[in-house]
Amino acid sequence: xxxxxxxxxxxxxxxxxxxxxxxxxxxxxxxxxxxxxxxxxxxxxxxxxxxxxxxxxxxxxxxxxxxxxxxxxxxxxxxxxxxxxxxxxxxxxxxxxxxxxxxxxxxxxxxxxxxxxxxxxxxxxxxxxxxxxxxxxxxxxxxxxxxxxxxxxxxxxxxxxxxxxxxxxxxxxxxxxxxxxxxxxxxxxxxxxxxxxxxxxxxxxxxxxxxxxxxxxxxxxxxxxxxxxxxxxxxxxxxxxxxxxxxxxxxxxxxxxxxxxxxxxxxxxx
Amino acid sequence: xxxxxxxxxxxxxxxxxxxxxxxxxxxxxxxxxxxxxxxxxxxxxxxxxxxxxxxxxxxxxxxxxxxxxxxxxxxxxxxxxxxxxxxxxxxxxxxxxxxxxxxxxxxxxxxxxxxxxxxxxxxxxxxxxxxxxxxxxxxxxxxxxxxxxxxxxxxxxxxxxxxxxxxxxxxxxxxxxxxxxxxxxxxxxxxxxxxxxxxxxxxxxxxxxxxxxxxxxxxxxxxxxxxxxxxxxxxxxxxxxxxxxxxxxxxxxxxxxxxxxxxxxxxxxxxxxxxxxxxxxxxxxxxxxxxxxxxxxxxxxxxxxxxxxx
Numbered sequence: 001x002x003x004x005x006x007x008x009x010x011x012x013x014x015x016x017x018x019x020x021x022x023x024x025x026x027x028x029x030x031x032x033x034x035x036x037x038x039x040x041x042x043x044x045x046x047x048x049x050x051x052x053x054x055x056x057x058x059x060x061x062x063x064x065x066x067x068x069x070x071x072x073x074x075x076x077x078x079x080x081x082x083x084x085x086x087x088x089x090x091x092x093x094x095x096x097x098x099x100x101x102x103x104x105x106x107x108x109x110x111x112x113x114x115x116x117x118x119x120x121x122x123x124x125x126x127x128x129x130x131x132x133x134x135x136x137x138x139x140x141x142x143x144x145x146x147x148x149x150x151x152x153x154x155x156x157x158x159x160x161x162x163x164x165x166x167x168x169x170x171x172x173x174x175x176x177x178x179x180x181x182x183x184x185x186x187x188x189x190x191x192x193x194x195x196x197x198x199x200x201x202x203x204x205x206x207x208x209x210x211x212x213x214x215x216x217x218x219x220x221x222x223x224x225x226x227x228x229x230x231x232x233x234x235x236x237x238x239x240x241x242x243x244x245x246x247x248x249x250x251x252x253x254x255x256x257x258x259x260x261x262x263x264x265x266x267x268x269x270x
Numbered sequence: 271x272x273x274x275x276x277x278x279x280x281x282x283x284x285x286x287x288x289x290x291x292x293x294x295x296x297x298x299x300x301x302x303x304x305x306x307x308x309x310x311x312x313x314x315x316x317x318x319x320x321x322x323x324x325x326x327x328x329x330x331x332x333x334x335x336x337x338x339x340x341x342x343x344x345x346x347x348x349x350x351x352x353x354x355x356x357x358x359x360x361x362x363x364x365x366x367x368x369x370x371x372x373x374x375x376x377x378x379x380x381x382x383x384x385x386x387x388x389x390x391x392x393x394x395x396x397x398x399x400x401x402x403x404x405x406x407x408x409x410x411x412x413x414x415x416x417x418x419x420x421x422x423x424x425x426x427x428x429x430x431x432x433x434x435x436x437x438x439x440x441x442x443x444x445x446x447x448x449x450x451x452x453x454x455x456x457x458x459x460x461x462x463x464x465x466x467x468x469x470x471x472x473x474x475x476x477x478x479x480x481x482x483x484x485x486x487x488x489x490x491x492x493x494x495x496x497x498x499x500x501x502x503x504x505x506x507x508x509x510x511x512x513x514x515x516x517x518x519x520x521x522x523x524x525x526x527x528x529x530x531x532x533x534x535x536x537x538x539x540x541x542x543x544x545x546x547x548x549x550x551x552x553x554x555x556x557x558x559x560x561x562x563x564x565x566x567x568x569x570x571x572x573x574x575x576x577x578x579x580x
Contacts, residue, residue: 110284111285111289111292114285114561116557117519118522119519119537122541126549127546203414207413210523223413230419233423233427237420240416244417248411248413248416251410259407
């Protein structure tokens, strides 16, 4: 089956799988403790005992990059899953039943889309207080609208399809029709979009970490690590460089999966 | 035409109302008493009470919203506790810098987007399309603040070509100071825009009139210039809607890296200082601007193509 996947999907899945393995096996793959401060060895360049150098308090950058994958992947998965579940459920029911619920939901979608995504997330986290949980709450509040809008448009088409009409004639209940017939036929674009969305979510999470609204120190997270190195960018580029590289490689993996899936499922222009 | 515009304005009013409810509601999200959050645990009960009174928090929520709306209609976004200044005044003070940066980004972005979009669409599937696609993926996945820091290190610190931070003086000074920030945001924006434009162009290239021209024996280049490009001007215009939201998100973070005294920096300071009215005011301002810009692009589209329903 894998042999029939598009090249980009195989490649992307490979990268993401590597990161998943790294995240799970982090304690066994890394030479140091991600929190061990070593003031005798601060800002050591890459090489020798330190594959990616050490940061301003002597922590091993390589170890922290690998451990950070746990946080960033978790953030990406939860930050997509929460809005996806909410958005898909609302979109399915709004599209299928129409009426007042649909109108109200679509007004809420319009209003939310009027806000620039990052600004609204930033404002909500600023109010709730820093932390990953609050970031995911903010995403659940804001990002579901894209999923709802996307699936609703397809539901409007599918609900008039012959197989749905047939199911209705046979007297199946609405929830059964929605989940057994409508959902499987409208979910593909959602899956593809979720991949692109995860890139955005990881980047947004890293941005929040960068400005100090995400994970709190000393937890290792790519965005927060980049921020750690900001003050030392002139003398120790490696402190910021490697976490950024990690984020880019993970993002590329996700994008390639999205691209490959779109090609395989024949969605979009590719 | 006027009827259309009127109808469209009618659609916008509920959205504007919704925006005001959201930005008003933000303050309700604070865990615990906002006044206590602002002043901290050590503040006396009297001080907290005074701030509550000043923020109007002692009134019922509906009345608070009523007051908020009443002030909003008069252009009053509340007062910043940190700067001791009206929020609207603050926004006007920081806006020109961000506006300059945004225009700079647009000037850099639009020609490149059009060039790359056309190149990719015309050579669909060939190596140049693949190359543009690969670089796009790279540009989209790079954290914009990381890229900004790397460029700062290489071009400002190492090579000394550009200043490390700030806004500079005079028009040329601004251009010089904001070059790297503008490039950072552009690198983040161009991939999204190129993707959009490429898709729009490809759609036009499969249209019936193109097939007809081709069967008449017209050369490909002629068809592209005379027919496809003309018809693709609308999707290009619509790109602006996409551009603006991404642009705003991009500038906020980049301003921080380069210490540019714009709205992003104002937002960041407000978040740090729990200056809630500034956060609310800025969020409202950003959403309001987005709505207005989208409205203007939609109207321009309708002017170009009368078939478009507003």
